[in-house]
Amino acid sequence: MNNTQTITRACEACAYWNSLGDDTGECRRHAPQTIAFEVDEEVKFESMFPMTANDDWCGDFFQKTE
Numbered sequence: 001m002n003n004t005q006t007i008t009r010a011c012e013a014c015a016y017w018n019s020l021g022d023d024t025g026e027c028r029r030h031a032p033q034t035i036a037f038e039v040d041e042e043v044k045f046e047s048m049f050p051m052t053a054n055d056d057w058c059g060d061f062f063q064k065t066e
Contacts (some may be wrong), residue, residue: 012054015062023054 011017016029026049034047 009057009061010054011052011056011058013061013064015064016060017052017054017064018049019054024051025054026050027052027058029060 011025011027012019014027016027017025018028019025028049032047032049034045036043036045038044
């Protein structure tokens, strides 16, 4: 009999992921990223953590502990 457990390597099971209450969340593995955008012909800047879906994945996955 095989007693191995399958690990879901998706964002929702990652210690670095912060759920926003729906199927999306923020990846907090690295510092926030600064983005530039234009509003009324003026360039604005904002820092944000990358937004991901709960079933996204990457190579930095680290299993959440209960």
